[in-house]
Amino acid sequence: MNSLHRVKVFGREVQVRSSASAQDVREIESYVNDTIAQVQTSMKTTDFQILATLALLNIAESFFLQSRECSLQEHFVREKIARLTRQVDKALLHD
DSSP states (O other), X not given: OOEEEEEEETTEEEEEEESSOHHHHHHXXXXXXXXXXXXXXXXXXXXXXXXXXXXXXXXXXXXXXHHHHHHHHHHHHHHHHHHHHHHHHHXXXXX
């Protein structure tokens, strides 16, 4: 179920609907604000569109890297399970 949440990003309050818990929404809000602050510190600009765009790109990059890592781990786990299943099947056939 989606709930309505008030978040403040870059000093601007926005209402959002989310199925995430209130705590998760607060953590996401904090993460976004921290990312914007990091970009602002490195860019020395106050143009919100530039800051928001660069922060969004940083967040997207992080998401893709983590998603790729997750896919690699999933592939590794599936291969390991298949290998172990073959070993169990082989051991059962020899009993």
